[in-house]
Amino acid sequence: MSQQDRPGLLAVFAHPDDEAATTGGTLAHYARRGFRVGLVCATRGEVGEISDQALASPANLGEIRERELRAAATVLGVEDVTLLGYRDSGMAGTDDNQHPNALCNAPADDVVGALVGIIRRSKPSVVITFDPSGGYGHPDHVAIHHHTVEAFAAASDASRFTDRGEPWSPSRLFYTVFTKGMFLAMRERLQRFGADASEMDQWESVANLYDDDEVHLGMDISAVADAKWDALNSHRTQFGDNNIFSRIPVEEAKAALSRESFVLARPTPAPGTRLADLFDGI
Ligand SMILES: [Zn+2]
16 A cells, blocks of 8 residues: 555644543554554643643643653654644633633634645545534633534535645544543442542533443554553653552553544434444445
8 A cells, every 4th residue: 555545544632632531542543553643733732730840830831742742642653743833722711711822712714724734635534523512611622623623524625725735525524522431430440449539520520421322433442552551641741640540550540541432423424323443434
């Protein structure tokens, strides 16, 4: 197969670490099978919390997180990483929402145009992004969801963004989602080891969890769980020594992270659709 014949997968997220936490196993799975795997990250996560003040300061967090992202991408086998250069908008209701360069304030045509250019250049068959809730409502996750849905449609439209390359039609758009089943299994695993699982109560109150029958594809990524774990651990400023998984044996942590779930967004799936693979039938 020539470079261009290899099927392409493009993941579009908001912050460094989104890729590892949501689809790290899936990206590694396809990279190891020779697919072209690309990643777009809209911001450098400048205003995230810092797990250990020795690792970064608010002044250099973006720079450090870009480095963490590139290390994670290497671990996962992602060939092509593009940062769009917007600023992290911060959590909803914070002053960072007002920053002129914040992703949540970016004109839609600027972000969509950039994404259309990347899709037309990299020619993926499958595109992945957040669901409409962004998983838990982070303004940047919600913003990149909307822009990616728009770019998915616009990339194939020859009348739009005419200076951004030749039209290209990706076959499928998926949303990465968390399921109630995954969530409950994770809590049960923590409790089995007597670990403090109280953070999960906070997550549960904000997370948009799907029923298993709302999901079109569940990926068992246990064969590449090591890569996902190493990618998560590349994000040291976010996934610090006291992360929730540090309270259980490492093999248990990897097992807890070994399923990734997807909803097919485009084309609109027929009722009862179940896929074995992101590329199933393409
Ligand atoms: Zn994020």
